[in-house]
Amino acid sequence: MIKIAIVGYGNLGRACERIAHNSGDFETVGIFTRRNPDTVKSDFGTPVYSQRDIESFKDETDVACICTGSANDVTDLGIRLAKNFNTVDSFDTHAKMSAYFEQMDNTAKQSGKLCFVGMGWDPGLFSLMRGLCEGILPFADTQTFWGRGVSQGHSEAIRRIEGVVDAKQYTVPKDEALRLAREGKGGSLKVRDKHLRECFVVAEEDADKAEIERKIVSMPDYFEPYDTVVHFIDEEEFKSRHSAMPHAGFVLRSGEINGARCNIEFSLKLDSNPDFTAAVLMAYAKANANLAIAGETGAKSILDIPASALLGKDRSANVGKFV
Amino acid sequence: MIKIAIVGYGNLGRACERIAHNSGDFETVGIFTRRNPDTVKSDFGTPVYSQRDIESFKDETDVACICTGSANDVTDLGIRLAKNFNTVDSFDTHAKMSAYFEQMDNTAKQSGKLCFVGMGWDPGLFSLMRGLCEGILPFADTQTFWGRGVSQGHSEAIRRIEGVVDAKQYTVPKDEALRLAREGKGGSLKVRDKHLRECFVVAEEDADKAEIERKIVSMPDYFEPYDTVVHFIDEEEFKSRHSAMPHAGFVLRSGEINGARCNIEFSLKLDSNPDFTAAVLMAYAKANANLAIAGETGAKSILDIPASALLGKDRSANVGKFV
Numbered sequence: 001m002i003k004i005a006i007v008g009y010g011n012l013g014r015a016c017e018r019i020a021h022n023s024g025d026f027e028t029v030g031i032f033t034r035r036n037p038d039t040v041k042s043d044f045g046t047p048v049y050s051q052r053d054i055e056s057f058k059d060e061t062d063v064a065c066i067c068t069g070s071a072n073d074v075t076d077l078g079i080r081l082a083k084n085f086n087t088v089d090s091f092d093t094h095a096k097m098s099a100y101f102e103q104m105d106n107t108a109k110q111s112g113k114l115c116f117v118g119m120g121w122d123p124g125l126f127s128l129m130r131g132l133c134e135g136i137l138p139f140a141d142t143q144t145f146w147g148r149g150v151s152q153g154h155s156e157a158i159r160r161i162e163g164v165v166d167a168k169q170y171t172v173p174k175d176e177a178l179r180l181a182r183e184g185k186g187g188s189l190k191v192r193d194k195h196l197r198e199c200f201v202v203a204e205e206d207a208d209k210a211e212i213e214r215k216i217v218s219m220p221d222y223f224e225p226y227d228t229v230v231h232f233i234d235e236e237e238f239k240s241r242h243s244a245m246p247h248a249g250f251v252l253r254s255g256e257i258n259g260a261r262c263n264i265e266f267s268l269k270l271d272s273n274p275d276f277t278a279a280v281l282m283a284y285a286k287a288n289a290n291l292a293i294a295g296e297t298g299a300k301s302i303l304d305i306p307a308s309a310l311l312g313k314d315r316s317a318n319v320g321k322f323v
Numbered sequence: 324m325i326k327i328a329i330v331g332y333g334n335l336g337r338a339c340e341r342i343a344h345n346s347g348d349f350e351t352v353g354i355f356t357r358r359n360p361d362t363v364k365s366d367f368g369t370p371v372y373s374q375r376d377i378e379s380f381k382d383e384t385d386v387a388c389i390c391t392g393s394a395n396d397v398t399d400l401g402i403r404l405a406k407n408f409n410t411v412d413s414f415d416t417h418a419k420m421s422a423y424f425e426q427m428d429n430t431a432k433q434s435g436k437l438c439f440v441g442m443g444w445d446p447g448l449f450s451l452m453r454g455l456c457e458g459i460l461p462f463a464d465t466q467t468f469w470g471r472g473v474s475q476g477h478s479e480a481i482r483r484i485e486g487v488v489d490a491k492q493y494t495v496p497k498d499e500a501l502r503l504a505r506e507g508k509g510g511s512l513k514v515r516d517k518h519l520r521e522c523f524v525v526a527e528e529d530a531d532k533a534e535i536e537r538k539i540v541s542m543p544d545y546f547e548p549y550d551t552v553v554h555f556i557d558e559e560e561f562k563s564r565h566s567a568m569p570h571a572g573f574v575l576r577s578g579e580i581n582g583a584r585c586n587i588e589f590s591l592k593l594d595s596n597p598d599f600t601a602a603v604l605m606a607y608a609k610a611n612a613n614l615a616i617a618g619e620t621g622a623k624s625i626l627d628i629p630a631s632a633l634l635g636k637d638r639s640a641n642v643g644k645f646v
Binding site for chain 2: 015018019022023094097098101102105117118123125127128130131132134135136137138257258259260261262263264265266267268269270271272275276278279280283286287301302303304305306307308310311315316317318319320321322323
């Protein structure tokens with residue numbers, strides 16, 4: 001049994017706890033929350049502690065699963081925890097990934113711990129596919145598409161607008177762009193060409209809807225660079241049709257080898273983004289425990305971890321079953 | 324520069340040589356053929372030697388790329404070469420994979436060499452996907468489909484029938500089976516449900532076509548378990564429309580995590596099967612050289628090799644670029 005600490009108890013932390021509960025591989029040492037632990041109740045009776053106290057559980061924990069929501073929390077927590085724990089996280093700010101990876105590598109090498117950075121589906125499985133595709137077809141074009149699915153960051157950005165009661169934003173890949181990417185012509189696609197942003201918004205009764213729509217579509221970085229469609233709906237429709245957190249995505253590589261065209265395509269279609277992210281995080285928590293026992297230390301990205309670390313230890317049986 | 328020996332000079336060996344020639348990463352020590360080397364001419368001026376003499380090149384070779392056609396040749400050669408060379412091969416008899424892997428592991432551990440077994444797309448990339456998918460979604464169903472593409476083994480089987488001048492067999496996945504697999508209902512699919520075998524045959528002028536067709540569709544293992552369609556065409560149409568060796572395939576995993584449905588899909592679409600297989604073999608030849616320098620020995624399947632071994636050595640740069 002792999003003893004895990006769940007650090008943060010939002011959608012991702014809850015999903016990790018449920019996976020641990022349903023699997024025969026894990027034992028949950030505790031949930032570690034930033035909130036007052038007396039106000040947090042585990043879905044499965046796991047003890048809840050303050051994040052401040054986590055270091056006192058270092059000797060009884062194999063892997064700390066970092067499940068906090070915002071990116072800043074992850075980096076600060078990651079570096080703190082890497083001093084005393086093997087960790088897995090799903091840090092997802094692509095632009096800061098390389099710097100965070102180096103900090104984690106330095107910290108974990110000093111402490112003799114093993115820390116996996118960016119374990120989800122993007123970053124995560126999609127990163128692995130991008131690396132693998134580049135290694136196999138060096139002369140080709142890789143394109144990543146996301147959706148159709150809910151972007152939590154974009155949904156939150158809409159909810160912060162005055163007069164908005166609730167909102168969900170769906171990222172939608174454009175068919176024409178997918179077609180071009182599959183033909184190896186993805187390199188010429190602009191941001192606006194690849195994805196549409198579709199928003200479902202519940203507004204306050206007396207809100208100025210035209211003004212809300214204007215604020216959404218002109219929002220820098222989030223919406224301005226995209227074609228954005230805004231639908232105002234009532235609360236009932238919102239609850240019945242937009243409560244889930246589905247997502248999907250594609251990594252496409254298209255190019256030539258010896259003059260012959262090759263297309264590689266990896267795609268996901270997920271009814272629940274947080275539950276699948278948790279599945280990846282927990283699979284790599286198991287891999288972390290396997291490799292830590294084997295003496296590995298430092299930070300690793302998903303590119304550094306062989307698939308066999310996720311599987312049983314009998315290599316010959318794995319060859320028979322999967323190869 | 325990675326110094327490679329190309330062992331066997333059919334479609335695969337020629338494709339590997341072309342990749343080596345066009346890449347800045349490889350230097351070709353020689354082509355090693357079973358034929359009389361005087362009768363074999365390299366496409367790129369690489370010296371051609373007899374396979375019998377390969378051991379005298381052991382000190383100047385980093386990796387031997389085993390490119391011989393038939394499965395028996397690969398196992399015998401593999402075990403012989405593992406005594407003196409790091410090797411990569413695309414051994415593809417799934418049923419014997421596990422036994423061959425163990426033999427190669429024992430041999431390579433004794434000799435201190437590093438040997439990669441089963442490097443192509445299936446076995447190879449598809450094996451990696453099957454393992455990865457199992458690790459991430461333990462409760463789900465994996466289905467592999469091949470096609471639409473040319474099966475060389477099935478084409479050869481037809482060509483051995485009396486009265487047949489030439490033949491190509493296309494393996495075609497059935498749409499309904501793909502649909503069921505994507506819904507997680509692939510477990511109930513029978514062999515006949517998944518693939519159709521479509522044959523294009525050039526017969527001798529006075530041949531009994533009905534008898535040829537009967538022999539094809541009733542051939543045990545090759546065709547009898549499948550729905551098979553036979554088209555007789557003339558030599559001109561055969562040459563103009565069936566000279567290429569395209570292939571394709573899918574690995575689908577469909578299941579649930581925490582009650583939420585997840586679909587993972589990996590697919591390839593290839594204008595030339597041997598050229599893409601060579602691309603995978605050469606990518607892993609590079610990985611082999613990288614890991615052998617790092618001191619790794621024994622046999623490895625694609626499950627054991629991290630994607631980073633295919634890429635540049637700057638881990639932090641790889642994180643920035645791919646993660």
